[in-house]
Structures are given as structure tokens and as C-alpha cells.
Amino acid sequence: MKKTVGSIIVAAGLSSRLKDFKPLMKIGSSTIIESTINNFKLLGVDEIVVVTGYRENVLKNSISCENIRFVHNSNYEITHMFDSICLGLKEIRNKVDLIFITPADSPFVQQFTLKRMMDRMKNSNYEIIQPSYEGKCGHPLLISSEYVNTILKHDGTNGLQGVITYKSDSYLNMSFVDPGIVMDADKKPDYQALLKYNEIKGCPSVEMCEKMLNHFQATDLVKSHSHKVMEVALSINEKLEKRGLILDKDAIVAASMLHDIAKGNPHHGEVGANWLMEMGFEIISNIVREHMELKELSPVIREKEVVYLADKLVMENKICSIEERFLLKEELFKSNEIITKVVEKRKHQAMLLYDIIFGTG
Template identity: 30%
Template sequence: MKKKRFSVIIIAAGYSSRMEGFKPLLKFGNQTAVERVVSTYQQAGVDQIILVLGHRADEMIPYFENESVKMVINEKFDQGMYTSIVKGITQFDQENDAFFIHPVDIPLVKPITVIQLKEAANQASNGIIYPCFLAERGHPPLIDKKYQKPILENTMNGGLKKLLSLYEEDALDLQLTDETILMDMDTRSDYEALLDYHDLRAPNLSECYAIWDKYQLPETIQKHCEIVKRTAMEYAEQLKKNGIELDLSALRAAALLHDIAKTGKNHAQVGGELLRALGYKKVGDIIADHMDIVVEQGKAVTENEILYLADKLVKNDQLIDLKTRKNQTLDCYPNNPEATEKIEKRYQNAEAIMQKIKRIIG
């Protein structure tokens, strides 16, 4: 089957009247919001990027003069967002099969989210695909080009949302694990919340639970992960009080997700790869080490080591001391020298980590 081609219409034409500052040019790290959105679609391999400008267009054009971005000015931008959608659709490449609609004030959507929407469009026959987070629809919708004409000819009030509601029988809700599809920035407090999220290098709590749902993690494993998380964070917080630098958000996410692939083989490595694929390299690396690890004596305690120890201290959903846990594990493999050697090594590593921590926190 021939893979579909896609466009995106990025709307960056409005006044930003409720925001203290001009939304498209607000900074996230070393990028502006509009650069961040454009970059997302470039990374996701979208074939055509259409950027609709209006208010203060002259300030944004220089950012993309050397980029393969089609910029168009909406002279009617003061009449509302729908006019910008219409203007963008007039630039749609008819060789493409579908288009995203993406307002610039939803700036932190991840490239993997766009890729997953593209994959869904290549597999499903639905003409409208909505990204969803914990069953709530967000942005950007992906719309088949057969709706180009209805959008251009629409005279109803209520904007694009009202128009697309007429075609619910052709819609698909795609459940994803990216909360940023719901996170806009209408106000200064919204922007500050997005800045806090941007600084994370890990899924937040809601996204961790969404990952549980997506991969149907059994309740017994969920309970285990919660206790491992609590144990790991208690150690980490004490270590931080003693001057050890740690990424608490990455450790928390890794603890909640370390057994996300537990029902299959090589679950530590598979789980690590899953999180790396979602864009969380550090979390994936911590998860990949939670079964076997190299303990570096003389160096600071790492997030990887804390998770490794916490996992060994929790059997099912109960805390247990290392010696008892080791003996119980050995009892499961009588007359198996290879397994015995591996178990002994794992608990030697756990004890070494425990000693590193005790030297710091007592």
C-alpha cells in the first residue's frame, strides 16, 4: 500500500490578546514557540509545512526564510482563526492526502505524536483522526483532503470544531501518551506551566499513567511500580538533602515505568527502548539498567543505581530486606548454578549501592 503524504497548517496569525507577550515568539529554551512547532513537523517528516501569519508577520518571516516552509499572510486574521485555516488550506499541495491543523499556542506537541497520527492514517480508513490523552481530544487533528472543500465553503458559526462535528461517523480517536496535545497557552500562567513541562526530561505523572493504560499494565505490576517509586524517591530526596544532584522527575518516571514490558522477554531492555522511542532517553536508560547494572565505586550515586536498589527491595508490593529477598529468589532456582551465580551477582550489586547510599545519608 502506498504511504500517504501529509501537510500541516500552522496558525500563527492572531493578536495574542489574552497573553502578556506575543505567543509565537515566546521562548522555550533556545527556540521560539513558532520555531518549536515547525521543528516538530520537520522532525516528524511531514511533507509540506504551511505557516499562516498575520499580526506582526514581519517579525516571524526572518526565522524561516532559509527553511522549506511555505509562509502565507492572512489579511483577514482579525476576523478570527477560521480565516487563517481557510487561508492555509488554499496553499495545500493537492498531491498530499491529508493535513494537520496546529495552532501555535499549543507549542510542545512531540514529534512522536505526529508520527503516530501519520501511522494511524496509513492504517485506518477514517477521514478525521483526533489525538487523545486519557480519552480527551486535543491538537492537532489530522484531516483527509476530502474535507478541504467543506472547510472552504463553510458558513456556519462555531469554527472548525463545529464543522467537523457533522462528520463524527468518519472520526477516529487515537489514544496517545502525550499530555501536551491538551496544553495551550492563552494566559501567562499557562505559559509558565508549559515552561515547567518543557524543563522536564521525563513523562509527568499523568503521562506515566497513560502509558500504563496504553500498554495494559496489569494491576499487580502497577502496585509494585508504585511502591518502587515511593522507595526510590525517599532515597533520592535524602541524597539531594546531602548535596547529591539527581533528576527526580526522570527517576520518578523510570520507577513507575520500569516494568512496563514485564509480561514479555528481556523486559528491562524492551522497556528502555520503548521510553527512548517516546523521546525520553534518560528515562529509558535508567529502566534498561534495573535488572543488571555496573556499580561504579567512588562515584556519586546515580538515578540508575537508586532504581536498581529500590526494585530489589520490593517484592510484589511489599518492602523486604535484601538478604531475605535474595534467599527467596535463590529458593526458586534450586540446582541451577547459572541462575544462582546471576542472582548472587545482582544482590551483590544491590548491597554495594546500599553501602554507597549509607555512606552519604547514614
């Protein structure tokens, strides 16, 4: 039976440390709270409850998202976040099976994180799951509806963390490569960090790529191969720049480093691309999805063609010719006509790209 999912978004606080009303502060074209709401809508949750307090009417009137339930904490000035959470739980407890709990200022948690948390709870006996990034716990928490009574009976000491300590056998911490887990807007520098992250979150840095390779347990050979592909791709990009063709260098670097992130899985190109899409790296995902074989060969060189060709010029962690790269597979599958056609198509694509870029076959 499909389990229903809800989310409680707490926006009842005074935002006293920030000296501004943080749910309605802008990130790009949306407010912080709208970004948080839309992230859960993208996930496809069945119920969303926003707990209001300070500036209730202003907040409700500013949220353009549909199908949102509101619960008001009239004692917001003298209560804590835990009290607002309990109000939200009472509203949603009988409507869903799983419940995400998050503050309003947590807009950038990856879909990958949210989906893996849900999958783990659906297939285990854990009643509360908390994500972490680089050893630091963050949001959102995910709880089973069966766990709600335990939370409501808690006296509020140390908030939800106090409940976690009490029910440690039902608790799981899941580690992700997701900075959004630990980001908020409590203070002005935190808000500035959110704004900066919003500008760069579509393309992981080299450091982030390294963390991702480690998280997904890439082998040393995959890592060394990926670094060599990156070197070759940058060399190709430099040649194209001299001709006046300016591509997205950061995307080329990231896609080169991550093209084999799912190596070892069947259809690893598709699997890796899907992971990256869920992590918010759409441009990188599209390049990785075609690193094995281009859907169509265009005479216009873009980032995906650069990464595709670079991958075909590296065997394990050494530079090679296209002939060398395909020789082993041609020999291995020579008796299989179907696979041979696939190999020849990929080789032909690489040769044509090489000819376009370098002028010789």
C-alpha cells in the first residue's frame, strides 16, 4: 500500500536574531517560505501544514501556493518551536503516514535527500530519520505517524532532540552530500550564504564533486579515470576557446568528474544522471546521461560533446587514441552483431567529433 506523506513547515517565530521577518525575505524571485513549500510540492507530498505565529495574516496573504493548511500558534511570543511542531502534528497526524518537519528557512534540501529518507523509512522500522551533512545534523526530520504520540507526550526539554535521545533505538541519522540540510537564515550572514548558494547550486564545485564521489563509494580507478577525463576535457575546451567558442567550463569540469559516479550499476549513465537530477544538477545530469552515447550528433560543439569525446580519449587513467579505446570491445563483442553496432556507433560519433575539433580523423 502506498504511504501518504505530509510536511509541517514552522513559521511562527519572531525572527529576532535576523532583525527581519525571514519567511518573507527573497531568494531569487520567491520568498524563503515559498521556496521551502515548493520544494515539498515538487516531492509530491499529500499534505502541507504551515504553522504561523508572528505576522500571521501577512504571511498567509503572501503565500501564493495552493492547497496549504494553516495552523496558528497564538502563544508564539512565549512558546518554542517544539510547541509549534506539536500544533502541526495534531493537525496532520490522522491524514498521512509519514511527516516531514522543517523550519520555514530550509529551502534548498535536495529532492535526492528527501526521497532517500522516505524510501528508507518505508522499508525499515525506523520511526524518526534525520539527515546530516559533514557530520552536522539538520532538516528536515522525517517521522512516522505512529511516532506522533511519543512526541506529543514529551515535555519539550531540548525540543525534538530530547525525543530523539529518549527513543534512540527508533532513530536513524542519514548522511548526504547536501549543504541545504544545514543551511538557514537565522542571522544575516546565514541569509547571505543562502543567496550565494542559490546562485551556484546548479553546478557542484570540484570539492563538492570529490565529496560526491566518496559518498557514492567510487573506486580509486573510477576517480583517477574521471580526473584524467577532466584534464582532457579542459584541454579540448581550451582549444575551442582559442577559436572563440566559449562553453561552460565549470559544467565541463563537474560532468567530467561525475560521469561515472554510478559506475558498477546497470545502465550507470542513466542511474548517475537520475541521481544528479534529483540533487539539483540538471545541466550536469543532461551531460552525464549522454556520456556513453550521444542521442544525436550535432556539428555544433557543446559541453556534452566535449565530455563525450574526452571520455573516449581516456582508457582507465591514461590518454589513448579512439582506436585504442574501442579495440578491446570490438574484439570482445565481434560475434554479437547487436552490440557490435552499438560499439561502432559510439566509435563513429567520437571520430566525427575529433575531426570537427582537431581537423583529423
